[in-house]
Structures are given as structure tokens and as C-alpha cells.
Amino acid sequence: MKKFENFVHNILKSKVKKTLVIVLTAVAFFASLMMFPTKLVLAKMLPGKSDNTYSIYVDTPTASSIEETKKVTSCITNILTKEKYVKNMSIFYGQGIPLDYAGLVKGASMKRTENVTEISVNLTDKHTRKEPSFLMTQRLRPIIDKECGHIISGSTIKLVEQPSGPPTLASIVVEVQGDNIKQSRELSVEVANILSNTKGLVDIDVMADDIYDTYKLIPNIDKVARSGLAIKQINNILYLAFEGMVIATKNSENHSDQIPIFLILSDKTKRLSDSSQDAIRSKLTSLNLMNQRGMMVPLSEVVDIKKVKSEPMIMHKDLKRMINVIAETDMVSQVYPLLDAREKMIEHFSKNYTVEKAGFSTYMFDLYLTDKQTGEKFLLRWDGEMKVT
Structure with missing residues (x-):
């Protein structure tokens, strides 16, 4: 002990020795950091967590019907029922799983459309199960994708484990920020294609609604007045025929909230022969209303059909428009796929954009893109x- 004290005192007394120790410590520190990019030591931010549950997110293309979403979901549940470690499962059509820890930041509360489904899979106790949940999801992912991914073209199926640490949107997130929303969407698709071709990444998804054709049914006020009908009368029959509506509520001692009573004309009125304007007009012709003079008036005579593009959801962060591209890692660290994908993006986008790397900071992986033709600026910000961590 005395020798060690003398050794320390000798260093502290000499200015040269103190400087040498600081330099050697700094060199050792940076040399240890270089072990990760050089792959002398393989790093993993957080270990895989074996849990008694995991979730499956099903996203069919925007504007898909609930029947189409159910086809994909049924295929998945048929596969899961054959697993010996699956105890039971809960299916939530058109909404997120309630009280889901991982879903807190994954946007589960915002899911309110027919093209989404979340499945909560409950497993046998992890202490009596030979296969950890993270290995089970790794094994099932290609099976489910092969059997169910092609049922509805453009569907994405994500197997989501409970996080080992703080919940995040995904293991790897690329925020595509820019004022030109159309070009941002194109950039996000290119980013997703690069991530899809990066080894070690799975469940790639672009968190943006597809743009598709929709039809607006607009009551013609002049024709409605001349036909002896009321606007409210037409609106009600349109909702009853195509959407359905709540007409009353029921109280129950078993429920804290009122139970809505939902009414629809029939299941046939909601269905069209095809997605053309003629099919909608034919459906309107089959719906008749009685006016004040007792005459039946077909809806096609008083309702105009207007074809418009859908309005996709626009996401903002720090008052900037953005589109998230997410990906999960398949039993590898996030570091290496991120670095590989980043190099591919630099090479790919250099053709049409001036690419600038961010400086040494918490955003050091970010890429700043400037369109060579228009001068518009975009930002690829890495998160996840x-x-x-």
C-alpha cells in the first residue's frame, strides 16, 4: 500500500507525469470507443427481455375495410393457435391495445381506423418455458410474413416485444423532416427501401397514410328544396346506409358508461360492386326518400358525387413537418445496421442532393439534404x- 501511495504522489508532484496520465487516459478512452465501429467488440445497447406477453401490429393499406384486415388477422391467429407456449390472445380491431406499456409511445391511442389491428399474445410463464419470447418472435416473424403478408398487398405485420428499458417508437427511427410534404413522402419511401435492404433490420414501416381517391356525397341544396326534402333527412339516410349511426343509448349496472345503440339500414347498403363513381350512383338510385307530397325521390337526384384525393395525417415535431420511418432489429445491436444504412443513404442521396453530416453532438448521425435543383432542405434525423439509452 505504501508503494502505491508513493507511486501516486510521484505522479502528482510532476507536471509532466500528470499530463502523460491524462493523455494516456484520453487515448485509452477513445481507443475503447473505436472498438464498436471497428467491430473488435460487438455492442448491444440493451439485452433481449423474455416476457410473458408480446404484441402483433397489423397494418393493411390505408382505406382497407375491416373485412380485409380481418383476413390478415385470422391468418396470424391460425398460426399462433398452433404454438404450444401461447396461452391465449386478445384481438383489438380498429384500435390499439389498452394499457399497453410499449404502446404508450408507439401511437396506439391514435389508432381509430378499419385498416389496423393489434393482437395481444399471452404466453405461459417464462420461468417454465424453454423458449424466450424474443426468440419466439424471431422464429415466428418469417413464418407469419410468408403466410399472411401477401393476403392483402401492401400490408405490414410487426411483432413487438415488451421493451427492456424505456419504451420507444422503434429500435431504429428515421425522422424525415421537410416543408415539401410530397417530396418528404418520396424520401421516406427511399429511406424505407434502404432499411429493407440492410442486414439485421425487420418490420420496416413508413408511418404515413397512403393517398387514395375518395368520393364526397354532397346534397344539392337547390334540388333538395325543389323535391320537398330536408337536408337533415338526406344526411341521416346517407349515414344509415353507408356508415351507420348511434340513435340512442342504454344504461347498464354492469357498465360505468352508457352503451350506444347503433343502427344501419343493412349490411348490403354498405357494399358496392366496385370502387367506381357509377357504382356509388347506382347505390344512391336504390335509396329512396318520401317527400312532403308523398312521392318517392331517389337520392341520386338530389346528391352530387365529387371525386377528391384523401387527406393524409400530417405529423409535426418541434413545429416541423416530418414522416417517421421505423425498423426493428433482429437479434443484433442497433449500432451496426444504423451505420450500414447511413452509409448507403449517403451514397444513394448524393446523386440528387448535397449531403452534409452533422457535427459531433447528440445528433451526430443526422444527415442534412439540399436538393441540387430546387435548393429545398430536408433533414434525416436518427432516433430510437x-x-x-
């Missing part, structure tokens, strides 16, 4: 589990 590695950023949080």
Missing part, C-alpha cells in the same frame, strides 16, 4: 432505442 439507441438515442434514448
